[in-house]
Amino acid sequence: MPSNPDWVKALNESGRPGSKCLELERDKSNVDVDKLATFLFTNEILQRNARILDILKADPVFDKTQNYFRGRIERIEASLARGKRLRQLTVEHNWTKEEYNAANELISEPTPYGLHASMFLITLREQGTPEQHELFLKKAEAYEYVGCYAQTELGHGSNVRGLETTATWNPDDKTFILHSPHLTSSKWWIGSLGKVANHAVVMAQLIIDGKNYGPHPFVAQIRDMKTHEPLENIHVGDIGPKFGYNTMDNGFLLFNQVKIPHANMLARFSRVDPETNKYMRPSNPSLVYGTLTWVRSNIVLQSGSVLARGVTIAIRYCSVRRQFTDRDAPEDEVRENQVINYTMVQQRLFPLLAACFALHFTGRGMIELYNTNQAMMQQKEKAGKQNAGKVSEDAGQTPRGAGPEELNPGADLLADLHSTSCALKAHASTTAGEGLEVCRRACGGHGYSSFAGLASWYADYLPTLTWEGDNYMLTQQVSRYLLKTARAVNKNFKNTGNFNAVNGDNDTTAILKTYKRRQDIGAAFDVLGNDEDLVAAYAWRVAYLTFQALQHRDEEKQSWNSLLVDFYRLSTAHAQYMVVKNFQGALSSSALQSQLPTPTKTMLHTLFRLHALHTLEKESSEFFQSAACTIRQIQLARTKTVPQLMGEIRPHAVRLVDSWKFPDWQLDSSLGRYDGDVYGDMFKRASEDNPLNNVVFDPNPNSKTLFKRDDRGNLRSKL
């Protein structure tokens, strides 16, 4: 569109401008934004991000101006160009994996190289032998082989064992034959496969002499290295548009009896002996399973900042936006009220603000636990691989396969960690995903505009609720672990006659024992007055629900299927307990105590209480039924404490979101601008940036002409 006429350019916002609103908000609060940001992320990372941001902003290929306007093909074309440049910059600046990831986060949309850089390289590295690293990994690291990880099929998602693609060992010429026997065996949803990959790691059922040895990983070339056209007897393409994630080429892939050499079966953990044609399991894959826990822990950590993006946008905009005068305001009040002053808006946004911090600290706690555990495991491994035999029947599982929760884990702590990571992954990503939509709606009508920056972020995030373990499916694995632990606690009681926690008990065992020990005395948790009691009430509820589920399953012999809804509730309760526990732990940590000034600490404590009490009130029936607290306490939380905490947070809301330090370039949101120039930005994008305003309609329904004028230039991306 030609630039706006001069009389439009001369117009201002009515009333107090948005920039002034945010300035006043920031003046009102004594939260130390920089110190809080440093505590959340460290100075090194904040500086690193700033450095990378400068590089990206200076490069026209990363210009975001047309992002919201492009159609699918144009978007993926732009994103291909960005993926290429990102690779070039990585080489040029010698970026680490963390720096590359930081750049990706700032760009905030997946590129078609995404799965190559993550799953393809990881799988080759972790599941390939040194010879296979030489053969495949080197070229993949040089982006000569561009690949993907092909597991899910059109007819099979979570259930890896049900995959249909076969890899049949052919002893005559020492090859495997990859084959897709049905339409439903088509690989589906595979990121980076649709258009960009020339190789794939393919999960296929290994068949030797008619016997099925379960899913194993194979490397297959799928496109010609010169023309990039599919090889013969391979059918591959993009699976079409999606709710979000449209800059990624999720693909399909079918094989028609395609031969691959013996060397292409990734052989670190299992292989076929080409001489004897026997299946071999040379190694214990338990360390690999840790990958899934690590991936899930990262999802938990990220969920905090994923949600914080939405909360930042919503809280800034609701501080700028005014609507109606307060019903109890004096008669002569002419100015409309800031939307953030309405308790109904606070009730929607402030618990989410608190959740951002809660999830962030929980993710951090998970990753620390994971690292401790890995170090311990590695020591154990060195000390003799005691548990090697126990898991071998499931060898060949991959980082995306079923986790150890389906196996018989050797280490008690590992099992606890895995279960926690499942419960938290499900709960954290659901909280973040659904929270983003709450933020969008809290922005009123303008939340619906793409320029709000919320809808696309929400839609792009949603797959996280499904991948790395579907959020509903995972709750079964958590419950299975909790039931098993409860059985062990009961059995231990039979043997020892007491429920006292002993040194070495993991957290789950400890809370179950505490409950059992106190079951007949009852609990008297001062949930409104004491933080430790508040956490203990959450633990009590988990234990209550666990033993209740155990009774349904073991004594009343109810079917597994009939208990799925209970299991979902149980897993959620466990996750919520872990979150309040981690939040409380972070508050009492010496790092926090030493690094943050008192008003900032106080505010974090207020957020902790809001998070814990608002959740308690929301789930009140379980807290009440388990007698973790009384109905009176719940009523007081609802009517007194929670509203009071909201009021305490109100003046600090803008500074609290500022401390997440999202650059405007990353948010790409009119409503969430740091400077509050919401309306000016919105208007510029709608009028001057909007290519639809370069065409003129013919509105006469009887005319064959659709566009009377079409001045769209060539908007295609280039490198």
Add this chain to the structure above:
Amino acid sequence: MPSNPDWVKALNESGRPGSKCLELERDKSNVDVDKLATFLFTNEILQRNARILDILKADPVFDKTQNYFRGRIERIEASLARGKRLRQLTVEHNWTKEEYNAANELISEPTPYGLHASMFLITLREQGTPEQHELFLKKAEAYEYVGCYAQTELGHGSNVRGLETTATWNPDDKTFILHSPHLTSSKWWIGSLGKVANHAVVMAQLIIDGKNYGPHPFVAQIRDMKTHEPLENIHVGDIGPKFGYNTMDNGFLLFNQVKIPHANMLARFSRVDPETNKYMRPSNPSLVYGTLTWVRSNIVLQSGSVLARGVTIAIRYCSVRRQFTDRDAPEDEVRENQVINYTMVQQRLFPLLAACFALHFTGRGMIELYNTNQAMMQQKEKAGKQNAGKVSEDAGQTPRGAGPEELNPGADLLADLHSTSCALKAHASTTAGEGLEVCRRACGGHGYSSFAGLASWYADYLPTLTWEGDNYMLTQQVSRYLLKTARAVNKNFKNTGNFNAVNGDNDTTAILKTYKRRQDIGAAFDVLGNDEDLVAAYAWRVAYLTFQALQHRDEEKQSWNSLLVDFYRLSTAHAQYMVVKNFQGALSSSALQSQLPTPTKTMLHTLFRLHALHTLEKESSEFFQSAACTIRQIQLARTKTVPQLMGEIRPHAVRLVDSWKFPDWQLDSSLGRYDGDVYGDMFKRASEDNPLNNVVFDPNPNSKTLFKRDDRGNLRSKL
């Protein structure tokens, strides 16, 4: 993409094909699909829809094959073509407004003529004088004038009084001057304005001699009738892409001191006398306010079928899809379980299935009530316009303006109807909108594909939660009415000393009196055993919450703002009560009793109980606190009755969604196909229909080339 290779074409689904799955489902149930459909919609309407469907399907302009692939400009170009043809067909077949609407529903996406055909024509008709009908309406009905209804501004949504655009009366030349004093006064979100309209009804503050008379409607020409370019001193365009609704040209509009003639102020209810320069209110607009109630009642009615689309898709796909074997299945069970057999899936989908029927019957009840009321009002009007004076200070309100709930309504029944329509609009559209997202997620990974037909439908529906009264804002109006009624009940008690309902009491007054009368005796509702008691428990809860809110407001003098969260809960409770009451009413109606065979009636009754008990269990704390039922009853509902009802519904789920009679063409969903050919359809769309598969990437990050091959043809729409 060229067609799939022969070896791909030869592939089948593994296991039992989807078509067979749905066939077996239909065989298992004795629900009479055709009779139920007839009862829901009538035969005339089903036949009319089939007739219109044939016309649309035969016309290439309505071909949907490329819908999900197109970018914004291509989509709106296609939708412009469809809008034109729709108008041509309307003329050709002499379609009524209802037939035109039915065609729009089958097409299932808005066209740029949408707001012309609705709000522009309605406003001219209802607010114009006969002379103005001659001047504007005739040309508008002939689509010579294409228009829109411009109320919302960039800085002002729900609060109509805060609009900034001015229309200043100029006595010298008898004109009005339209002006946008600030950037925030830009009209915004106006459907059909961005690209297609050449005229607009503009809501602007009427200024006479420096005095503001509030918002009034003015007709303004905005684009040249020949070139369709904006007129001088008018800045107009499309506001850019949105979460959904992208086939509509929502627009912005600014005026720079633009003169319009005296005749352009719509003058049926108020006008400026050109001789005396005085403001005149010639008539009582109370009948017009009914329009809003009517619009909201229709939103309630539609919410049932909006949700039913999602439920149809999800239930059919979950009946085809198999995943994992049942954990308690015999060892030799190899076939995976239908997803719909999992209780966690039933828990998500069956309450929504029940809600579809509940909302449909409630909408129908609302519209009947509205019609009765309109007839009564018209009689009253004739009988002397008794209430004319009372509302006159707010004259000039429009169908989109504040409703009578902000005024001082004359008729008690009208106020009750309005309040109910507000509560139900908010509750029904929130239920449908959020329910659609639940349906999408219940479809697992494939729910994320555009071909599921869920994401776009959800995104297009979401504005309904905001327009015609924001769903959060509306709850304040409902609560205000309930508080007022409660005050009247208390006052009446002071005068008469009893709480007995009298003839002529509206429903709200009656339930409040019942509660007061029994307050000290308590309630003993047999919610699990008796339908009337179940409805009465809902009424009891509403009354309890109302008097509690009244105490907070009137006795404890709590601020209005501090009660907004309570008001939201109160309004929701009132809506839920109306829904169960209407559902129960429909079940006991003679129409249902005579038209449906027993097994179908039984199933509707099961759905009613599931709806009412599932909601009761979800909102348990309020039911318990109000003593509408005991904790034991709630526990029994959760653990026994609801699971049992789910089991009873399970075999009939597919037939129950079949009875909504959505043609495949309307659903446009791979997952929701009537014949169950989910995977074949998904594959065809992804491979053969997908234009991204007509380009070949260059995956080398160091190459400047993005596409090695680009065989996209011209996909532009034409008429």
